[in-house]
Amino acid sequence: MRELRTPPDAILDPITGAARVGSYRGELPRVDxxxxxxxxxxxxxxxxRWTYVAIVSDEVFIAAAVVHLGYLANAFGVVFDKVGRRLLVDRSTLGPxxxxxxxxxxxxGSSARAWMPRGRVRIERPRGEARITVTAAFRGVDLRxxxxxxxxxxxxxxVAQAPGGALIATEKRQLLGVEGEASVLGRRISLDGALASYDYTSGLLPRRTTWRWALAMGRAQSGERVGLNLGEGFVGDAECAxxxxxxxxxxxxGRFTFDPGxxxxxxxxxxxxxxxxLRFVPGAAHSNHTNLGWLTSDFLQPICLCSGTVRLPGGRVLELRDVSGVTEDQVISW
Structure with a gap:
């Protein structure tokens, strides 16, 4: 098992300029x-660069994100009904x-914001505070x-070096406590007691980038709160936790087996x-297929219930049954 080190005080060595590549336990320093x-x-x-937040309650799975591509911006918001196994809201918008x-x-000290006619997202944690404020407003959903x-x-x-000299910095955290509510299609849904995760990524990425990714969050059959982040490609095992x-x-x-068709x-x-x-069983999928000439993207994110086993160091096995999560398949030229 690889060792998770203490994060460095800068992602680049101030003398040599070399990237301080590694997996770390804790928050990244400023990504300059x-x-x-x-x-x-x-x-x-x-x-x-992007910030993605997922919230899992007994009733719903909610995701909101702000994505900045340098020359283009994107924001999206998704609400999945876990009981009815269907998407209630699926909104995505592009902007300058x-x-x-x-x-x-x-x-x-983090901040991610999008303010567009068809959607607004704000994800912020001021310096000196432990709470992240998340608000999102799209047609059909108002999240606070x-x-x-x-x-x-x-x-x-x-901090990872990708083929071609690209540098990627990413920070992921799960099992955050939640207070708040969402108004979804006129229905108020309490999020008090839910679990949340965030994904912050910033990098100088290759022209063509691909990855597969999975997130799961909930409780094991033995009662423990459990969160999972697995990737295949992109930064490899460095982000898997x-x-x-x-x-x-x-x-x-991670290793992903599925039928793209x-x-x-x-x-x-x-x-x-x-x-x-684990076996991830999709109920619905958030997807985006974009072709703007210089930008082409095939993005698929099924929202799932997952079941299976996780073997801990020392041999103990946790059983997961119908835990909320997503899988993702991304191929993008940007």
Whole structure:
């Protein structure tokens, strides 16, 4: 099992300029990529960053995101009814780069905002505060929530070098406490007592980028709060992790088996060492297929219930049954 180190005070060595590549336990420092892309044109074309938040309650799965591509901005909001197994709201909107912003930190001091005619999102955690404020407004949904980091396990943070010299920094955290509510199609849904996660990513990414990703969050059959982040490709095993109550445990890289022609059929997701073996059963999917010439994207994110087993260090096995989560298949040229 790889070791999770203490995060560095900067992602680049101040003397050599080399990236401080590794997997870390805790929040990233400021992600300043200017030394690697001093020309504004390079940053405009290559610097991609986003913040994604997911909230899981007994009734719903809610996701909201702000994405900044340098020359274009995107925001989306999704609400999935866990009981009815259907999407209640699925909204996505594009806008000019000045219609959104994503800051240079993922934890304390973070800020991501989108203000567009068809949707608004704000995800912020001021300096000195433990709570993340999340608001999102799209047609059919008005979300107002506070995510509490004070009792949550630490984030897993990564600085990774991708093929072609691209640099990626990402910070992911799960099992945050939630207070708040969502108004969905005129129905008020309390989110008090729900669980939440966030994903902050900033990098100088390759022209063509692909990944597969899975998130799961809920309770094991034995009662523990459990969160899971698995990826295949992108930064490899560096971001793969399991949260169990207050513990953060690194995992091997994910392996995804599914039928691209039938994405709502079950997905088999495991780790390379078989310590995780899960079946994700989609109920519906948030997707986006864009072709703007210079930007082409095939993005698929089924919203699922997952069941299976997770083997902990030491041999104990946790059983998951109908835990909320998503899978994702992304192929993008940007």
């Amino acid at each position: 990529l200017t030394p690697l892309a001093p020309r504004r044109r390079d940053r405009l074309l290559k610097h991609k 780069p000045f219609a959104a912003s994503v800051g240079d930190v993922g934890g304390e 929530a506070r995510l509490d980091t004070s009792a949550a396990p630490p984030a897993i943070s990564v 399991l949260w169990v109550e207050g513990d953060l445990i690194p995992l091997a890289e 039938r994405p709502l059929d079950p997905w088999h997701v495991r780790t390379a060492d078989d310590s995780v073996d």
